Amino acid sequence: MPRQRIHIEGIVQGVGFRPFVFRLAARFGVAGWVRNDSRGVTIEAEAGEAALAAFTAALREEKPPLATITRLECRELPVSGEPGFAILDSRADQAARAQVPADAAVCGDCLAELRNPADRRFRYPFINCTNCGPRLTIITGIPYDRPQTTMAAFAMCPACLAEYRDPASRRFHAQPNACPVCGPRLSLVDGAGRPYPGDPLVQAVRLLREGAVVAIKGLGGYHLAVDAVNAGAVRLLRRRKRRDEKPFAVMAADLAAVEQFAAVSTAEATLIEGVERPIVLLEKLPDFLLAGEVAPGNRYVGVMLPYTPLHHLLLEEDFLALVMTSANLSDEPIAYRDEDARLRLTGIADAFLMHDRPIHTRVDDSVARVRDGRALLLRRSRGYVPRSIPLPGEQVPVLAVGAELKNTVCLTRGDRAFLSQHLGDLKNVETGAAFAAAIAQLCELVETRPVAVAHDLHPDYLATRYALEQERLPAVAVQHHHAHMASCLVENRCEEPAIGVIFDGLGYGADGTLWGGEFLAGDLDGCERVGHFRYLPLPGGDLAALHPWRMALSYLLAACGDELPELDCLAAVPAAELALVRQALARGINAPLASSCGRLFDAVAAIVGLRNTVSFEGQAAMELEMIADPEAVTPYPFGLNMEADGLVFDPRPLVRALVEAVSAGEAAARCAGRFHATLAEMVRQVCLVVRARRGLDVAVLSGGVFQNALLTTLVRERLMRAGFTVLTHSLVPPNDGGIALGQAAVAGRRLRGGVRSPASATA
Ligand code: ZN
Numbered sequence: 001m002p003r004q005r006i007h008i009e010g011i012v013q014g015v016g017f018r019p020f021v022f023r024l025a026a027r028f029g030v031a032g033w034v035r036n037d038s039r040g041v042t043i044e045a046e047a048g049e050a051a052l053a054a055f056t057a058a059l060r061e062e063k064p065p066l067a068t069i070t071r072l073e074c075r076e077l078p079v080s081g082e083p084g085f086a087i088l089d090s091r092a093d094q095a096a097r098a099q100v101p102a103d104a105a106v107c108g109d110c111l112a113e114l115r116n117p118a119d120r121r122f123r124y125p126f127i128n129c130t131n132c133g134p135r136l137t138i139i140t141g142i143p144y145d146r147p148q149t150t151m152a153a154f155a156m157c158p159a160c161l162a163e164y165r166d167p168a169s170r171r172f173h174a175q176p177n178a179c180p181v182c183g184p185r186l187s188l189v190d191g192a193g194r195p196y197p198g199d200p201l202v203q204a205v206r207l208l209r210e211g212a213v214v215a216i217k218g219l220g221g222y223h224l225a226v227d228a229v230n231a232g233a234v235r236l237l238r239r240r241k242r243r244d245e246k247p248f249a250v251m252a253a254d255l256a257a258v259e260q261f262a263a264v265s266t267a268e269a270t271l272i273e274g275v276e277r278p279i280v281l282l283e284k285l286p287d288f289l290l291a292g293e294v295a296p297g298n299r300y301v302g303v304m305l306p307y308t309p310l311h312h313l314l315l316e317e318d319f320l321a322l323v324m325t326s327a328n329l330s331d332e333p334i335a336y337r338d339e340d341a342r343l344r345l346t347g348i349a350d351a352f353l354m355h356d357r358p359i360h361t362r363v364d365d366s367v368a369r370v371r372d373g374r375a376l377l378l379r380r381s382r383g384y385v386p387r388s389i390p391l392p393g394e395q396v397p398v399l400a401v402g403a404e405l406k407n408t409v410c411l412t413r414g415d416r417a418f419l420s421q422h423l424g425d426l427k428n429v430e431t432g433a434a435f436a437a438a439i440a441q442l443c444e445l446v447e448t449r450p451v452a453v454a455h456d457l458h459p460d461y462l463a464t465r466y467a468l469e470q471e472r473l474p475a476v477a478v479q480h481h482h483a484h485m486a487s488c489l490v491e492n493r494c495e496e497p498a499i500g501v502i503f504d505g506l507g508y509g510a511d512g513t514l515w516g517g518e519f520l521a522g523d524l525d526g527c528e529r530v531g532h533f534r535y536l537p538l539p540g541g542d543l544a545a546l547h548p549w550r551m552a553l554s555y556l557l558a559a560c561g562d563e564l565p566e567l568d569c570l571a572a573v574p575a576a577e578l579a580l581v582r583q584a585l586a587r588g589i590n591a592p593l594a595s596s597c598g599r600l601f602d603a604v605a606a607i608v609g610l611r612n613t614v615s616f617e618g619q620a621a622m623e624l625e626m627i628a629d630p631e632a633v634t635p636y637p638f639g640l641n642m643e644a645d646g647l648v649f650d651p652r653p654l655v656r657a658l659v660e661a662v663s664a665g666e667a668a669a670r671c672a673g674r675f676h677a678t679l680a681e682m683v684r685q686v687c688l689v690v691r692a693r694r695g696l697d698v699a700v701l702s703g704g705v706f707q708n709a710l711l712t713t714l715v716r717e718r719l720m721r722a723g724f725t726v727l728t729h730s731l732v733p734p735n736d737g738g739i740a741l742g743q744a745a746v747a748g749r750r751l752r753g754g755v756r757s758p759a760s761a762t763a
Pocket residue numbers: 106107108109110111128129130131132133
C-alpha cells in the first residue's frame with residue numbers, strides 16, 4: 001500500500017483540475033488530498049500498487065480540456081493509513097511555477113444551458129464553468145482564486161456557492177462562477193453615460209439593426225460593432241474611426257454562417273472553432289454577401305466565431321455577421337476600462353453595451369491564417385497568452401522588450417518563455433504607457449524578477465530606451481534579424497546551426513545600417529551575415545514605407561538609370577514632387593540605404609500598378625500577395641554576386657524585366673506571381689551556396705515578409721526539393737510580434753556563464 005506525493009506543473013489551475021483529481025481518486029479508491037500551490041498542483045495519493053499506477057496514468061490521459069501538463073514528478077512517502085480524499089486550500093508559499101490559463105471560448109455544456117429556458121442561467125451573458133470563460137483577463141494575482149480576480153466584488157448566491165463547493169459540479173472552484181442573481185449585469189448607455197430604457201441586449205440589437213455603431217465590452221477590451229451587411233453602417237464606422245482601408249474583422253454566429261460568405265478548409269474550420277477563437281483570414285467567396293466596405297480591395301476577410309456568451313446572444317439575433325473591430329482610434333491601444341472607453345469612443349460609438357465585471361488585463365483578438373494546412377499566428381494574443389513556450393534549456397530569468405511595431409515583451413522562468421499579448425506599435429504615448437504596465441503585469445503573473453533585460457540594437461526604439469534605463473538590470477543587445485531567426489529556432493526546438501532566411505521591412509543591422517533582406521548562418525549562440533539584398537536608398541526615410549511609388553522610383557533609377565520608363569505609378573505623381581524626390585535621391589538627402597525586402601515588395605506593387613500610397617506599413621506587400629497568380633511560376637532574371645560581406649541579391653535585372661513585362665501588357669496578377677517565384681528561386685540558390693560552403697542543411701524562414709503564405713509555400717517547396725529541412729513559424733508570429741521571444745532566448749545563452757554587472761554586460 002504505497003503513498004506518493006505527485007507534483008504537477010503546467011496549466012492546472014483554473015481549469016477544473018482538482019475536481020478532476022477528486023473524481024479520479026474516488027474511481028480508483030485512492031486516499032489522500034490535492035492542493036493548488038504556486039508551483040501548480042500537489043497531490044498525496046495512497047492506494048494499492050496497481051490502483052496508484054492507474055490513477056497516475058489517468059492524470060495524464062484524461063486531463064480536463066483546458067489543462068496542459070508540462071511536468072509530473074512522483075516521490076515515495078511513508079504510508080499514513082488515513083482514509084478519504086480531500087481538496088485542501090491553496091498555498092502561495094512555494095517557488096512560483098503555476099501557469100495562468102488563457103481565456104477560453106464558452107464551452108458546449110454552458111452553451112446548452114444558455115439556450116435552455118428551464119436552466120437558471122437561461123440567456124445569462126456571463127455563464128461559465130471550469131472548462132471555459134475568462135481567465136487571464138480577470139486575474140489580478142497568483143494563485144488563481146476568486147479573491148484575486150475581478151470577480152472578487154461579487155458575492156456568490158447560495159446556489160452558486162453550492163456548485164462552487166461541490167466536487168461533482170462542473171463549477172467546482174470555477175472562480176468566475178456567477179448567475180443572474182449574484183453575478184455581473186449588462187447595461188446599455190449612451191455617450192454621456194445615460195442608461196437606455198428597456199432590456200440592454202434587446203435595445204443594443206435594435207440599434208445595430210438600425211445601422212448604429214455600438215461599443216461592446218468583451219473579454220479583453222471593447223469592440224466597435226456594426227451590422228456587417230449594412231454598407232452605410234460600415235462606411236459610418238470607417239469615417240468615425242478615421243480608418244479608410246484597413247480591413248475590419250467580422251464575427252459570425254457559426255461555421256455555417258461563415259460558409260455563406262467565405263471559403264473554409266478543414267484546417268481553417270479547426271482553427272476558427274478552437275477554444276482560442278482567433279480571427280482567421282479566409283478567402284472571400286466570389287459572391288460576398290457582406291458589405292464590400294468590410295475589407296475593400298482584399299481577397300481575404302478576417303472572421304471569428306463568438307467566444308463569450310454575450311456574443312452568442314447577439315449573433316443569434318439573425319445577423320449574418322457583425323463587424324467587430326478593436327475599439328480604438330487608429331494605432332492606439334484597445335480601450336478596456338469603462339470610463340476610458342466612454343471618453344475615447346465618444347463620437348465614434350452611438351451606444352455602449354457594457355457590464356460591471358472589470359477587465360484587468362487588456363488583450364486584443366489574436367489573428368491567424370492557415371498555410372500548408374498549418375495554423376500561422378500573425379498576432380498572438382487572446383486565447384494563446386499567457387501559455388508558455390518551451391526554451392531549449394533552463395536559463396536565468398530574462399525580460400526581453402521586443403522591437404517597435406507590433407510590440408510584445410517576453411519574460412523567461414526556468415526553461416519556459418512567457419510571451420506577452422500584442423501591445424501595438426510603440427510610437428505613441430498611450431502605447432508607451434501600456435508597454436510599461438504590461439511589463440509590470442507580466443512580472444507579477446509569472447512571479448519572476450528578471451536578472452537581465454534584452455533589447456533591439458536600434459537606439460531610437462522606445463523599447464530599447466526603456467531597457468537601457470533599467471539601471472539595476474544588465475542589458476543585452478540582440479540584433480533584430482538574429483532575434484527573428486532565434487524565435488523560429490526556439491519554436492521548432494532546433495538547436496543545430498541553420499541558415500536563416502530572414503525577410504522583413506527594416507531592422508537595425510549589426511553594422512549600424514538598415515537591414516531587411518538577410519541570410520544568416522548560426523544558432524541561438526550567434527550568427528554571421530552570409531548574404532543580403534543589395535542596398536538601395538529609401539527616399540524620405542520612414543515616408544518610403546507609406547508611399548510605394550517612392551520605393552519604385554528608387555529601384556527604377558537604380559535599374560534603368562536616368563531614362564525612367566513610362567509607368568502609371570510615376571505618371572500619377574505630381575511632376576514637382578517627383579522632381580523633388582529625384583533630387584533628394586541624387587544628392588543622398590534623407591535617403592538612408594537599406595537592404596530591405598519589404599520595400600522591394602512595395603516597389604513591385606507600385607510598378608505593376610497596384611497602388612502608389614498605403615495607409616499602413618506592409619499594405620502594398622500584402623495586396624501583392626493577394627493578387628498574385630499562383631500559376632505564374634516562371635522567375636524573372638536576377639543577379640547574385642559574391643561580395644566581401646557575402647552573397648548579394650541584385651534586384652536590378654528583376655526590375656528591368658518587370659518594367660518590360662508591364663509595358664508589354666502582362667497582367668499585374670501574373671507579374672506578382674512571377675515576382676514571388678523569383679524570390680523563391682533566389683532563396684534556393686543562396687541556400688545551395690551556403691550549404692556547399694558550410695554544410696548547413698536546415699533553413700529557417702522568419703521575418704514579417706513570411707506572413708506571406710504564397711512566398712512561404714514557394715520557398716519551402718523549392719528548399720525541400722533541394723533536400724533542406726525547412727523550419728517555419730506556426731504559434732509564434734514571423735513578424736516583430738515574435739522578436740521578444742528570440743531576444744530572450746539569445747540573451748539566455750549569452751548569460752550562461754553568469755550575469756555580470758550592468759557596466760560590463762552589454763554585448
Ligand atoms: Zn463552460
